[in-house]
Amino acid sequence: MRSFSDLAFYSIPALPTGSWSSPAHVRTELNLFSGQLYFDSRGEYERICALLALHMVHLGAEQIEVDGFVPPKYHTGETSPFTTSKIALFKKLIGLQRKGMAYGGMDLGQVLDACPLSSDFA
Structure with missing residues (x-):
């Protein structure tokens, strides 16, 4: 399945082929606030932590x-x-988005629980 994280899945007007990519910080912030639970790369993990x-x-x-x-x-x-620290705020936000479903074992849950991810998580 095609990934939506590059923000180029469906755009109006159409993006020129290969000449545009979304800024990394924009993707990171959108993923965090939208409740994305897994990281695509080590770089994304590092941007979330930063x-x-x-x-x-x-x-x-x-x-x-x-x-x-x-x-x-x-x-x-x-x-x-x-x-x-805004960790409590993000835990509450993700908890509301997940409607009480567990997320502690997922990448974002590990980060919010102050458990660094190993270098081979991705």
């Missing part, structure tokens, strides 16, 4: 909050627009 300011590399315990949030003073590389 957006939510979640740890991906080993930091000291004093630099990471219980839910995996890294406060702004410890940010490295890409910065997040969030200065406080």
